[in-house]
Amino acid sequence: MAKIHVTTTVNGEPVEFLCEPQQSMLDVLRGPLGLTGSKEGCGSGDCGACSITLDGRLVCSCLMLAVEAEGHEIGTIEGMASGDGLHPLQQKFLEMAALQCGICTPGVLVAAKALLDKNPDPTETEVRFGLAGNLCRCTGYDKIVRAVLETAAEMRGAKAEMPEAVR
Amino acid sequence: MTDIRYLAPGTLDEAVNAFAAAAGAARILAGGTDLLVQMRAGVVRPGVIVDIKKIAEMTTIEETPEGGFRIGAAVSGARLAEHPRFGKAWPGVLEAVNLIGSKQVQGRASPGGNLCNASPAGDSVPAMIAAGAVVTVQGPHGRRQMPVEAVPAGPGRTNLTPGEILVSFTLPPRPAGSGDAYLRMIPRTEMDIAVVGCGVSLTLEGGKVTAARVGLGAVAPTPLLVGPAAEALIGSRLEEEALAAAAAACSAACRPIDDKRGTIAYRTKVAGVLLRRTAAIAAERAGRA
Amino acid sequence: MNDMTNKWIGQRTIRPDGAEKVTGRAAYAADTTMPGMIWGKVLRSPHAHAVIRSIDTAKAEALPGVKAVVTHRDLVEFPLDKSVMLGIQDMRWMCRNVMAREKALFHGHPIAAVAATSETIAAEALRLIEVEYEVLPHVIEIDDALKPDAPILHDFLSFEGKPSNIAGKLEHRLGDIEAGFAEADVVIERSFTTRPVHQGYIEPHACLVSVAADGKTTIWSSSQGQFMVRAMTSLLTGIPQSDIRAIPAEIGGGFGGKTIIYLEPLATVLSKKSGRPVKMVMSREEVMRASGPTSGSKSTVKIGATKDGRLVAAQGTFWLQAGALPGSPIRGAAGCGFAPYTIPNVVSTGFDVVSNRSKVAAYRAPGAPIGAYAVECVIDEVAEALGMDPLELRLKNAARQGTKAAHGPVYPRIGFMETIEAALAHPHYKTPLGEAPPGKRRGRGVASGFWFNAGGESSAQVNITEDGNVVVTTGHPDIGGSRASIANITAELLGIDYKRISVLIGDTATIGYSNLTGGSRVLFASAMVVTQSTEKVIASLRERAAKIWKIDPEAVAWEDGEARPVSDNAGRFPPLSLAELAARATETGGPIGAGVQLNTTGAEGGFATHLCDVEVDVDLGIVRVLRYTSFQDVGRAVHPSYVEGQMQGGAAQGIGWALNEEYIYDRQGRVENAGFLDYRMPVCSDLPMLDTVMIEVPNPKHPQGVRGVGEVPLVPPLAAVANAVYDALGKRFYALPMSPPRVLEKLEG
Ligand SMILES: Cc1cc2nc3c(=O)[nH]c(=O)nc-3n(C[C@H](O)[C@H](O)[C@H](O)COP(=O)(O)OP(=O)(O)OC[C@H]3O[C@@H](n4cnc5c(N)ncnc54)[C@H](O)[C@@H]3O)c2cc1C
Ligand code: FES
């Protein structure tokens, strides 16, 4: 089967790959690109374990063709921490034990970050609906929701402390 | 194994040509939230995939000279939500489009895909019906327009002719005192397919309903325009009597099935309940507008 | 042990495997690859019940890219007339579950498997396998399976001398049941049903297997027990255990469903035949159709009480679906239901019923939620009939130290009463429900529950690194944060910072035999072997300090992570730290480390009481949980966050079971909702915060006082929600789930 050449950006770095036309972005991330942080829980958009961002917008990588990445920017869990520092959400998830088995965690973190990028001061209800596309069977969501709210509060606090010019 | 080809034309004409040339073997790709699921399940095996998201007309939201809106068929729910004025004019349509799936699904799913997928339970469709939306389609024989309720033909089937692509939805201008709303019944709070969906659009003058349209989803092979329900509301002040008549009209319009998502009895009853609730929200919005 | 001087036990430390999990680096089974790897896929029965006349794989084998095909002929057969047990699993059934033999017994039953160079080719090859079936009538529901003219699944099964779908019976008896009911002033008898529900782990079953040319076999897989994987694969393939190395990948949830194998023996034979490493990953649909959910059930419970609120007699009969092959959790249903109470006269009976659906697998406190649902609803009715507060009735009859349970034991010190007292005293129970908005009604329900907990075999190795830090290896896959708890315990014993301790899960070649992660046994058992290993290490450290100081080891104490003379009498020496002793290990006797292997005992039962507030939309029939609080005797919360996590996760699963989760079958016996869209597990917006109250009544038989905590949380919720819905509506549901159409039907009816 003729493969297609795709040029894209993944976590800020230029990436090229070959894929079959019907292959999903998730398959290419996990296969040729070796980025197995995005998980497949269902392959049909229902669990959110495969969550990534496409030009900053949250999507399920299992519901996107890999060829559609051409010319766009992909963000995955592997790009969430910068250098050796975890993202505040990642740090808070560890501190507040917002993961048990951890299989949902990459998707939940990507979705939570997308939520906070848009809405830095969400209510509990907004967090719950914002994460409704991410199934977690282990935690009952309690600690996840608390960790997201707590991170948001801390990030707002950190921002408030910053001088006006940097904000 | 047959080769699949992926095309992402930049113009509508190219898309129509490619789509028509492939005859029945091609599939349009908008957000892919139905198509990819169906491909994976082996329900559809397209030979050609025509991605329409590179076509400007399919991905833009415009305000028409008359004061209405024209929404490209492939605009995602998330984009529609970000439009500064659309949600103010058509809050019901917006909430219906935004009920489709999760935030993730919202990033991709389009009203065009929702309509053309032709599920009886597509959430945006009853709201679009209530809104009186008209669709523009283009095919090998040119362009035509039709009311949104004329598109679905049955579960998974549309009245688009071979080679035709849905281009856009046009929503009429809103007179003062208008409001719309959409509610659906699902067992969970999210991530479910509607067991019943109800869209209502109303215009009020001095508390009296001067115009009304009612759309119902998931209660028949296609989403329905429920004329008798609208008639029961028009001329009323949404008194109990009028609401009861409209609710009864909705229940009467149901031709549902028993399936894994709900029973006939349940759907029939709930159609009436939702009509009352949706009408109340639409009226409240109309009162403010 | 349970004093307030603990520095690490009871701390919310950062889990050792955490950073890898939040960055997406942790390796789960499906993330593993090998050079030359090919893909395996399973052909599954399209019929719920059919004789397999023939299987022709020639065309599939001829397809370019196909490297191997297997059918049941490639696996070891276990004859039907001789039971071979591995733990609680009978290999006669396992071998037929992994690959159909005489008959296809459910829709989705594996018929053959293929390995090919790509997933697409493997899928294509499956379509080329020709199977001739003789379709038989099938039966799914218990009532249908018990009918006199029901299709019989297995001609080797008979009950009371007749061919039957009843595969087994279990009975617990205590006292004199007739005399008990004769004494009762109030007797209530009710029948209940529950639907099959799935564990719902987000990670599908997956494995990668490499069989080298010399037969050495390496298995990476998602399981709750690498030793179980090794043993079952060995039995089904004939490869000796010494040639199999089973490596536990990180596991993405199991809840009991990964205590048996599905893919590993198939991948092993495919790899052996093809000479290539083979990866197999189930789709979500395969998980739902063909991996074990738990039983659907029907039960009848009858309870008698005196006017003053003493429970004097209880009788329960529980029929559980086993799926296609025997083995439903009747022990949990019949054993746990009445276990929270002091009832002098009890008969509790369980029946194991086979039918044409996938074989059940364990699901968190297997069977117990089913038993508790029926019992706790009837107790609620008894309380109402007596005009008693439902918690007061439970408290009055609560099992306590010395209570003889119908399933056998006499309880030692347990903390059940404390859970009820805590619930009674909690603001949740004291706060009025508040007025419901128009069209809605509110209610509050309570329920309690019990789970046996378990001990069993565990191994641990504690090694001191040359730079004076610690590596602990245990043999249990960590599904809920057990590594974090082990780090806390080791840090406490050694008196060093938990960050200096690395906790690993060994594979079958690197750690001694350890039983499954299941039965709420992991921390109980592994803490025991880790404690004993660490104590040995400390003894060795004291000996080495003694050697350096040239004093008696008895004169050396281990305190705050260093060796010190016990007193000035022993000599005046500056303390020797762990790092210093590690650095001098070679001169003092060589590497420092110790391992312990035990069959642990003394896991005592766990109890919980739950409070639930609901709001019901009476026009749509939708039930929402507004507030939920769990009270549980957790023994000792070694890492409180992960204990709370178990309590919250169990409550959420129970709410799902009560309200919306169920398997739906079509007329052909196919699962109609084999995916997350229509198998409705709770999503984030469905639930409130899930409050937890941990009550610590230490287990006297454990060094840290640990009791299992993982399973009890799923026992009370079904009845807690059902009792709350009753309180709201004044109508009782005797069937789960209480999904909107059923609620509305009840309200209208
Ligand atoms: C997890 C999940 C949850 C969902 N929840 C909901 C829900 O709550 N409510 C709901 O209504 N739906 C739901 N859906 C279904 C789906 O998301 C919607 O139907 C969505 O609107 C489809 O839009 P799309 O752009 O992704 O369509 P696509 O998948 O791209 O297309 C759908 C179909 O329409 C055809 N098509 C698309 N655009 C055109 C066009 N312009 N002209 C002609 N044919 C076209 C395609 O060929 C395809 O057959 C859900 C799906 C998932 C995966
Ligand atoms: S794998 Fe994409 S949503 Fe589940």
Ligand code: FES
């Ligand atoms: S932590 Fe296991 S699924 Fe979320």
